[in-house]
Amino acid sequence: QLLSVAGTGLGAVAAVWTVRLLGRHAWYTYRLSCFSKPHATSWLLGHLGQMQSTEEGLLQVDDLVRMYTHSCSWFIGPFYHLVRLFHPDYVKPLLMAPASITVKDELIYGHLRPWLGQSLLLLNGEEWSHRRRLLTPAFHFDILKNYIAKFNSATNTMHVRHRALCMCEQRDVNMLILCCTQPLLSVRVTACGCWICSVFQDKWCDLAAKGTTNIEMFDHVTLMTLDSLLKCAFSYNSNCQRSTSEYVSAIVELSELIIDRRQKILHHWDCIYWRTQQGKRFRKALSIVQRFTRKVVQKRRALISHQKTETDFTKAPQRKKDFVDIILLSKDEEGRGLTDEEIHAEANTFMFAGHDTTGSAICWTLYNLARHEPFQEQCREEARDLMQGRDGHELEWEDLSNLPFTTMCIRESLRLHAPVQAVTRKYTKDMTLPGERTVPKGVISLVSIYGTHHNPAVWTDPHEFQPLRFDPANTEGRASHAFIPFSSGPRNCIGQKFALAQLRVVVALTLLRFRLTPGVNPELGTSSGGVRRLPQLVLRAEGGLWVQLEPLTLHSLEELQEE
Numbered sequence: 001q002l003l004s005v006a007g008t009g010l011g012a013v014a015a016v017w018t019v020r021l022l023g024r025h026a027w028y029t030y031r032l033s034c035f036s037k038p039h040a041t042s043w044l045l046g047h048l049g050q051m052q053s054t055e056e057g058l059l060q061v062d063d064l065v066r067m068y069t070h071s072c073s074w075f076i077g078p079f080y081h082l083v084r085l086f087h088p089d090y091v092k093p094l095l096m097a098p099a100s101i102t103v104k105d106e107l108i109y110g111h112l113r114p115w116l117g118q119s120l121l122l123l124n125g126e127e128w129s130h131r132r133r134l135l136t137p138a139f140h141f142d143i144l145k146n147y148i149a150k151f152n153s154a155t156n157t158m159h160v161r162h163r164a165l166c167m168c169e170q171r172d173v174n175m176l177i178l179c180c181t182q183p184l185l186s187v188r189v190t191a192c193g194c195w196i197c198s199v200f201q202d203k204w205c206d207l208a209a210k211g212t213t214n215i216e217m218f219d220h221v222t223l224m225t226l227d228s229l230l231k232c233a234f235s236y237n238s239n240c241q242r243s244t245s246e247y248v249s250a251i252v253e254l255s256e257l258i259i260d261r262r263q264k265i266l267h268h269w270d271c272i273y274w275r276t277q278q279g280k281r282f283r284k285a286l287s288i289v290q291r292f293t294r295k296v297v298q299k300r301r302a303l304i305s306h307q308k309t310e311t312d313f314t315k316a317p318q319r320k321k322d323f324v325d326i327i328l329l330s331k332d333e334e335g336r337g338l339t340d341e342e343i344h345a346e347a348n349t350f351m352f353a354g355h356d357t358t359g360s361a362i363c364w365t366l367y368n369l370a371r372h373e374p375f376q377e378q379c380r381e382e383a384r385d386l387m388q389g390r391d392g393h394e395l396e397w398e399d400l401s402n403l404p405f406t407t408m409c410i411r412e413s414l415r416l417h418a419p420v421q422a423v424t425r426k427y428t429k430d431m432t433l434p435g436e437r438t439v440p441k442g443v444i445s446l447v448s449i450y451g452t453h454h455n456p457a458v459w460t461d462p463h464e465f466q467p468l469r470f471d472p473a474n475t476e477g478r479a480s481h482a483f484i485p486f487s488s489g490p491r492n493c494i495g496q497k498f499a500l501a502q503l504r505v506v507v508a509l510t511l512l513r514f515r516l517t518p519g520v521n522p523e524l525g526t527s528s529g530g531v532r533r534l535p536q537l538v539l540r541a542e543g544g545l546w547v548q549l550e551p552l553t554l555h556s557l558e559e560l561q562e563e
């Protein structure tokens with residue numbers, strides 16, 4: 001009897017829930033009728049399963065943009081209602097809306113919360129404004145200048161031939177590779193009998209010297225961006241480009257698990273996810289990352305409290321301020337700083353938001369230049385002119401503004417292959433768009449960066465790589481929100497100057513040292529001209545992005561002093 005009462009109770013709750021869900025669905029369908037709606041599978045399931053994170057998914061966006069020019073509505077079962085926007089005039093009012101009425105929706109951002117916590121990327125309203133004010137100084141030019149040497153050094157590590165010092169004579173030696181138990185592990189014996197056992201990863205010059213000129217860029221470049229972020233955030237030299245780092249592997253694993261979770265609808269529910277294998281792996285990787293961040297922050301706080309004043313601290317010999325130093329010292333108007341918990345969240349966000357995005361931008365820029373030899377040559381000439389008469393192989397802060405053509409190529413690549421394909425928002429009030437259309441409060445607005453960057457109503461030949469679009473002489477009259485790789489408005493990317501600085505350093509140094517041509521994916525046997533784009537957390541390529549390297553200055557590279 002008890003069971004049947006419980007059953008009736010549950011049935012009643014389910015019925016009320018279903019009626020409410022359908023009522024809500026009908027209401028949003030009515031409110032969104034001012035937007036065009038692409039063909040849906042049914043009145044109930046809508047466009048469920050039609051949005052794909054594949055090449056076909058991007059081609060589908062191209063079709064929507066061609067057909068609807070500025071926007072359309074979309075719904076995923078009766079659960080989620082979206083407005084998809086892909087025209088600057090429609091994107092602008094939403095991105096420029098005050099952050100006080102903007103909410104990051106949990107559908108896209110919720111899975112990041114266990115890792116990033118209450119950080120700038122995920123906060124809303126007043127808490128977000130307060131945090132943004134506190135963090136903005138950490139991205140000031142004066143701070144970014146200090147990072148240029150770290151960008152150079154991380155790039156050098158990616159490029160140069162590994163040098164080993166003979167233990168007894170303290171000089172370079174030719175090494176014999178004795179055994180290779182794993183692809184990366186090798187015991188190396190020097191001519192004089194010293195041995196060095198380490199986990200090595202061959203770098204671009206090593207590979208080229210061994211005759212491997214066809215390389216996949218994503219793995220190399222992602223490790224390089226992680227290496228430099230660790231140096232900038234924590235002054236930590238992880239050596240992760242040469243040997244395995246537990247922390248770096250954990251970050252890579254977390255990013256992969258987030259993509260995996262997004263794609264499995266049942267894994268969206270915490271009560272299911274944490275019981276799965278993936279959930280358990282996520283927890284394990286997370287604990288490694290959190291332990292690392294906690295340790296660095298604790299150490300640094302202790303160091304600061306040992307210094308009598310802030311001035312003493314900043315005057316501490318040799319070490320320039322890193323991201324953690326700055327956020328540990330930042331105070332609001334009332335003298336309030338961030339708690340340890342908040343600092344962990346921001347440091348984790350810095351690593352998450354900075355590594356894949358910049359890595360993707362670097363790979364696609366190099367790929368586009370590999371496919372366009374004359375543009376590549378022009379960038380190389382620009383970099384050579386800059387370095388002429390110099391002893392060093394390093395770019396300096398002042399050099400960055402003297403690479404106008406390279407910067408145009410980077411911008412064009414960010415347009416054609418934007419690392420972040422879309423951002424989403426919910427608004428706490430109705431938002432009016434051109435043509436008397438209204439996005440009702442609570443509906444998800446999906447700002448398609450890809451769609452806006454490939455909109456033929458905005459860009460001529462949108463699928464062509466044409467850097468001169470970004471020549472100042474050609475940008476006049478372009479809509480302010482036509483180019484939005486870093487989003488725009490109050491919640492734009494706080495790290496964009498950091499990313500652009502790193503991009504210029506990596507691209508210029510790479511072109512000074514290597515000639516790039518399109519590579520061949522050995523598994524698919526296709527040249528990278530036929531690459532299939534893969535929009536995940538950031539834009540990648542199925543089977544990787546391959547280029548052919550031709551070293552231009554091997555001799556001088558070998559002379560480079562590694563840190």
Ligand code: HEM
Binds near residue numbers: 121350353361424494
């Ligand atoms: C090419 C590289 C990058 C691209 C394309 C990029 C793109 C973006 C985009 C589109 C957003 C808006 C996200 C949203 O509204 O949901 C964003 C936000 C953000 N980005 Fe970046 N980003 C890049 C590099 C970086 C770097 C290097 C850092 C830090 C070191 C960073 C830190 C952040 C943070 C903290 C936010 C949140 C800002 C806020 O909500 O106030 N990004 N980024």
